[in-house]
Amino acid sequence: MADRRRINGPPGATMAPVFEDDAGQPEIKNGKGRDRAPNVIRKTFLKTGVTPSASGSAYLEFEGSSKSGVSGLKLSCTVHGPRSLPRSSPFSPHIVLSAHVKYAPFATKQRRGYLRDPSERDLGTHLETALRGAIIADRWPKSGVDIIISIIEGDQDRETSKSQGDETWDMMNVLSGCITVASAALADAGIDCVDTVAGGVAALVQDAGEDSTPRIVVDPIPSDHEKVLGACCVAYLPTRDEVTNLWFKGDLPASDAGLYTQLVENGIQASRNANRVLVECLGEATS
Amino acid sequence: MTTSNPTLAIPGQLLGSTSKYQPGPGTHIHNHNVHASLMGTVHIAQPAKAPGPVKRLTKITPAPAPAELPTISVTVPTRSAGSDHTGQKKREVLPEVGNVVLCRVIRITPRQAVVAILVCGDTVLDAEWQGLIRVQDVRATEKDRVKIYESFRPGDIVRAEVISLGDQANYYLSTARNELGVILATSEAGNAMHPVSWKEYRDSETGLTELRKVAKPY
Numbered sequence: 379m380a381d382r383r384r385i386n387g388p389p390g391a392t393m394a395p396v397f398e399d400d401a402g403q404p405e406i407k408n409g410k411g412r413d414r415a416p417n418v419i420r421k422t423f424l425k426t427g428v429t430p431s432a433s434g435s436a437y438l439e440f441e442g443s444s445k446s447g448v449s450g451l452k453l454s455c456t457v458h459g460p461r462s463l464p465r466s467s468p469f470s471p472h473i474v475l476s477a478h479v480k481y482a483p484f485a486t487k488q489r490r491g492y493l494r495d496p497s498e499r500d501l502g503t504h505l506e507t508a509l510r511g512a513i514i515a516d517r518w519p520k521s522g523v524d525i526i527i528s529i530i531e532g533d534q535d536r537e538t539s540k541s542q543g544d545e546t547w548d549m550m551n552v553l554s555g556c557i558t559v560a561s562a563a564l565a566d567a568g569i570d571c572v573d574t575v576a577g578g579v580a581a582l583v584q585d586a587g588e589d590s591t592p593r594i595v596v597d598p599i600p601s602d603h604e605k606v607l608g609a610c611c612v613a614y615l616p617t618r619d620e621v622t623n624l625w626f627k628g629d630l631p632a633s634d635a636g637l638y639t640q641l642v643e644n645g646i647q648a649s650r651n652a653n654r655v656l657v658e659c660l661g662e663a664t665s
Numbered sequence: 666m667t668t669s670n671p672t673l674a675i676p677g678q679l680l681g682s683t684s685k686y687q688p689g690p691g692t693h694i695h696n697h698n699v700h701a702s703l704m705g706t707v708h709i710a711q712p713a714k715a716p717g718p719v720k721r722l723t724k725i726t727p728a729p730a731p732a733e734l735p736t737i738s739v740t741v742p743t744r745s746a747g748s749d750h751t752g753q754k755k756r757e758v759l760p761e762v763g764n765v766v767l768c769r770v771i772r773i774t775p776r777q778a779v780v781a782i783l784v785c786g787d788t789v790l791d792a793e794w795q796g797l798i799r800v801q802d803v804r805a806t807e808k809d810r811v812k813i814y815e816s817f818r819p820g821d822i823v824r825a826e827v828i829s830l831g832d833q834a835n836y837y838l839s840t841a842r843n844e845l846g847v848i849l850a851t852s853e854a855g856n857a858m859h860p861v862s863w864k865e866y867r868d869s870e871t872g873l874t875e876l877r878k879v880a881k882p883y
Contacts, residue, residue, distance in 0.1 A: 573677030
């Protein structure tokens with residue numbers, strides 16, 4: 379008894395395709411490891427002026443690595459402003475900064491929702507803190523500036539290492555990319571900044587093997603290593619030698635007291651490297 | 666007032682020491698050095714030379730004041746009112762105290778006229794800033810006998826000067842000078858009008874006059 383009033387699907391039951399599980403494949407993590415020196419960051423592409431309708435914009439890419447199985451990071455940032463604040467907001471003698479970070483639903487392995495979740499709000503707060511230290515706020519009274527970052531591809535690998543299930547280490551890389559791209563977009567928008575901020579990540583990792591000691595690497599890919607003990611993301615102003623934001627996560631062994639400052643130092647070094655890319659990109663944009 | 670060879674600057678770049686340059690727009694001072702705040706081209710403006718001492722045989726003239734330092738500034742090309750839009754990078758400008766702005770009257774009440782600021786100096790604004798012309802700022806003379814209905818009407822284009830940053834929603838503007846006031850008005854019949862005196866506009870078609878606070882055209 380066919381239903382002729384509607385467009386029907388195929389008669390009979392259908393089944394969704396089932397793909398073979400990857401777990402059957404041999405462990406390909408052994409012998410892979412990190413292919414860069416400990417203080418070398420990944421290749422970065424940065425370009426400003428990609429969104430003509432916004433006051434300022436920038437696009438950033440960290441290269442992916444098929445050897446480690448990482449897809450790479452792709453960020454797009456737009457800056458709107460300085461524009462007038464809504465009528466209801468109180469008078470502010472300096473600029474009101476608001477930063478929004480959003481993952482695209484297809485950006486990560488686990489599909490994300492359309493509304494902002496707490497981890498994205500957290501990234502937004504860190505980004506705002508990092509940029510607030512760099513903007514000269516009192517040149518723009520009664521104004522607001524909106525920074526909106528869309529993460530088109532999160533820095534995740536196709537098969538997370540067995541020992542870690544969460545993706546918080548990826549967020550560190552994402553935050554450092556967000557800081558760098560937002561700084562480029564702010565310079566593109568013509569908002570007075572004290573200096574160019576760039577983000578850098580340093581991590582204390584332990585590789586597979588019985589006698590491997592933990593070492594500090596910069597711009598880590600979590601799946602390259604057996605275990606990530608701790609990581610820190612630093613937003614640094616090179617001309618003033620100031621840190622505007624520091625985000626530290628992890629469990630450091632209590633035996634070595636200087637490890638904390640060592641990790642921050644390496645984070646600053648990574649930030650300096652990222653700043654070189656930023657300076658070159660802005661130099662190209664002005665000429 | 667000449668500009669020397671332009672170099673490019675990005676935020677944070679060291680431009681010079683405060684003993685050699687004065688900071689201009691687009692720069693800031695840190696540790697006795699002038700650094701750039703914007704991404705753009707560097708311009709150095711030489712100060713006007715003070716006239717040297719006049720030679721007089723019987724009078725002792727004081728030594729000339731030390732020459733002013735040249736001003737260094739970083740500028741971003743702005744989209745001005747008359748230029749074309751071929752990929753010109755625009756930059757938002759904020760109305761400052763003392764700027765002459767063009768605005769359109771939105772609403773009038775017996776005590777003030779609410780306006781929307783459209784052009785600040787030479788730059789067409791992107792953001793919608795609202796301004797207020799209070800009844801005591803319309804004219805310089807006879808301030809207590811001003812009637813807003815006889816000075817502005819909704820839809821007029823007014824040239825005004827910013828006198829204060831105001832509160833959260835409004836800038837405070839003033840038209841209390843001869844060259845400030847209504848520059849473009851439409852009559853009640855809907856026709857364009859031309860000015861006849863400091864307080865009258867005449868409709869070109871019907872010949873009827875309407876009262877406005879007229880800006881001096883020249």
